[in-house]
Every structure is written in C-alpha cells, then in structure tokens.
Amino acid sequence: MEKALLKSNLHDLIDKIENKNLLEEYYTEMKYILDRSKSDLWETLSDVEKDELLQSYEESESEKNLKDNDTVLKKYADWL
Numbered sequence: 001m002e003k004a005l006l007k008s009n010l011h012d013l014i015d016k017i018e019n020k021n022l023l024e025e026y027y028t029e030m031k032y033i034l035d036r037s038k039s040d041l042w043e044t045l046s047d048v049e050k051d052e053l054l055q056s057y058e059e060s061e062s063e064k065n066l067k068d069n070d071t072v073l074k075k076y077a078d079w080l
Helices: 003-016 020-038 047-060 069-075
Strands: none
Touching: none
16 A cells, blocks of 8 residues: 555544544554654664674574574564
8 A cells, every 4th residue: 555545544533533532542552653763773783793683584584494483473472
C-alpha cells in the first residue's frame, strides 16, 4: 500500500472513532512511537554491542543456527 493511501486510511479510521478515551490512547501510543523513532538506538550501543549484533545477524542467515519458535518459548517460558 502506498504512503498516501496508508495516510488516508489512517485518517478515515481516526475519523470514525467517537470514544475520547480511545482517541487519547491512540494519540499517546502514536506519539510514543514517533518520539522513539527519532532516537537512533544504534548510536546508543557500544562498539562491542554493535559487533555482537552484527555477528548475530550474520549467523542468523544460516538455517543451522536458527531455532524453532516452540524451542525458544520452552527455554524462556519462566522468563516470559
């Protein structure tokens, strides 16, 4: 979907909302998302963290390094 159509559809959805509390929730959430997107998370990482992240990404390109979702969920069930 093109950007102009997405914006138009979003405006249409917002225009249909009559509940003030719901509008306030959407406003707060969208503002948070926009504010967060302005900060560059990459720049907050140390060089070691950047290297680890890039290495993890490269390793994820190989199927043998991937785990299925069930395995991960079982491993981290207590944490989640």
